[in-house]
Amino acid sequence: xxxxxxxxxxxxxxxxxxxxxxxxxxxxxxxxxxxxxxxxxxxxxxxxxxxxxxxxxxxxxxxxxxxxxxxxxxxxxxxxxxxxxxxxxxxxxxxxxxxxxxxxxxxxxxxxxxxxxxxxxxxxxxxxxxxxxxxxxxxxxxxxxxxxxxxxxxxxxxxxxxxxxxxxxxxxxxxxxxxxxxxxxxxxxxxxxxxxxxxxxxxxxxxxxxxxxxxxxxxxxxxxxxxxxxxxxxxxxxxxxxxxxxxxxxxxxxxxxxxxxxxxxxxxxxxxx
Numbered sequence: 202x203x204x205x206x207x208x209x210x211x212x213x214x215x216x217x218x219x220x221x222x223x224x225x226x227x228x229x230x231x232x233x234x235x236x237x238x239x240x241x242x243x244x245x246x247x248x249x250x251x252x253x254x255x256x257x258x259x260x261x262x263x264x265x266x267x268x269x270x271x272x273x274x275x276x277x278x279x280x281x282x283x284x285x286x287x288x289x290x291x292x293x294x295x296x297x298x299x300x301x302x303x304x305x306x307x308x309x310x311x312x313x314x315x316x317x318x319x320x321x322x323x324x325x326x327x328x329x330x331x332x333x334x335x336x337x338x339x340x341x342x343x344x345x346x347x348x349x350x351x352x353x354x355x356x357x358x359x360x361x362x363x364x365x366x367x368x369x370x371x372x373x374x375x376x377x378x379x380x381x382x383x384x385x386x387x388x389x390x391x392x393x394x395x396x397x398x399x400x401x402x403x404x405x406x407x408x409x410x411x412x413x414x415x416x417x418x419x420x421x422x423x424x425x426x427x428x429x430x431x432x433x434x435x436x437x438x439x440x441x442x443x444x445x446x447x448x449x450x451x452x453x454x455x456x457x458x459x460x461x462x463x464x465x466x467x468x469x470x471x472x473x474x
Contacts, residue, residue, distance in 0.1 A: 206236040209303035209334075211294060212269065214242050215249050215257040219268060221307040221339045224466070226276050231347075231380055238278050239301045240269055243285040243293055247324050291324040295332060303334050310338035310460070310467065326457070329469045330441055335373055338460065338467045344435050347381035350374055351434040353388050353425050353459070356398040356406075366440040366472040371407060373470050374438045386432055388415040390424035422458035429463060438468040 210225045222240065229236050244251065244258070251258060265282075273280045281301075287293035298306055308328075329336055352374030354367045371387070378385035387407050389398045398416050407414065415432075417424045429437055441456045460467055 205234050206232060206304045207239070207302050208236045209239045209241060209294075209298045209301055209306045211306065211308040212240055212242045213244065213249070213309065214260050214264075215244060215255075216309075217268075218341075219309075220341055220343075221309045221337075222269070222272065224337070224339045224343075224345065225307050226272055226278075227345050229276060229278055235278055236304075238273060238280040239297070239303065240273070240280060240282045241285065241294060241297055242269075242282065243287070243290055245290040245324055246288055247290070291328045291331075294328060299333060305335050305337055306332055307337045307339060310340055329456070330471065332471070333473060335468050335470045338469065340464060340466055343464070343466045347377070347383050347435050349384045349386065349432055349434045350378040350381070350436055350438070351386045351388060351425075351429055351432065352438040353390075353421070353440070354403075355440075356389050356403050357391055357396040362442055362472045366442060366470070367406075369470045369472065370438050370440045373468060375407075377436065377438070377468070383435070384413070384432075385409065386413045386415065386428070386434070388417065388425055388428045390417055390419055390421040392418065392420070394418070420458075421455050422462040425459050426462035429465065434465060436466045436468060437463055438470065441469055441471050 208225050208229070210222050212219050212222060225238060229238070249258070269282060283297055285293040285297065294306070306328075352370050354370055355363055356367060358364075374385060374387070377383070387403065387409060389403060391398055400411070400414065400416060403414050403416070404411070415428045417428060419427075425437065425439070439456060439459050456469070
């Protein structure tokens with residue numbers, strides 16, 4: 202029996218265009234069997250004006266019919282809709298996604314803000330760090346195609362959780378490239394020449410030819426952005442280490458700089474699954 206994905210799509214009802222749902226519909230046409238979809242409608246109070254005078258916080262049944270029900274029915278997909286009233290946006294997403302058995306979460310990222318080091322509200326960052334399945338950040342203007350997939354790894358690191366993260370990133374990237382019949386590339390940035398990544402080890406773990414493995418000196422965000430543009434990547438897979446205890450509250454500076462530097466869809470995985 203073939204594996205069926207369960208795609209969890211987060212919808213912000215204050216927006217007219219739902220790019221995460223649009224991307225889920227495009228992606229579903231390439232999956233066999235077709236995925237089951239859960240559309241989760243919720244408002245992040247940290248990023249949305251909830252004043253009663255804001256007309257965008259009111260939605261009627263016609264909006265739900267035209268923006269959610271109709272496109273899903275037209276695509277012939279099995280789906281469900283959940284509406285959350287919780288003021289804990291991130292927590293409600295994680296609880297519902299876990300109950301649904303989500304294999305990926307899709308959510309709008311918005312346009313990159315390259316002048317700012319941090320581009321996410323804390324609630325969204327917590328979601329990226331703690332989700333127990335990959336999170337796909339969908340850009341408003343990103344290309345719908347998936348012809349080139351780029352995975353960013355760190356093979357000079359020796360910590361066990363980083364090795365697990367590298368493995369998860371490569372597995373997700375290879376699976377994504379295979380499902381789209383896309384070219385698969387890997388990038389590894391480094392700063393210290395004494396810690397130059399082992400190309401042979403990288404080739405062994407990826408099975409890729411040298412032209413598709415990019416080992417480049419420089420800061421991680423700058424290298425990944427540069428290589429992404431060079432190969433015209435449609436989606437980039439990056440990792441963030443799942444954290445607990447006191448480190449759980451620390452923001453992942455490198456991951457956020459990478460996301461901010463890219464203008465394509467980004468898949469975020471962590472070392473916890």
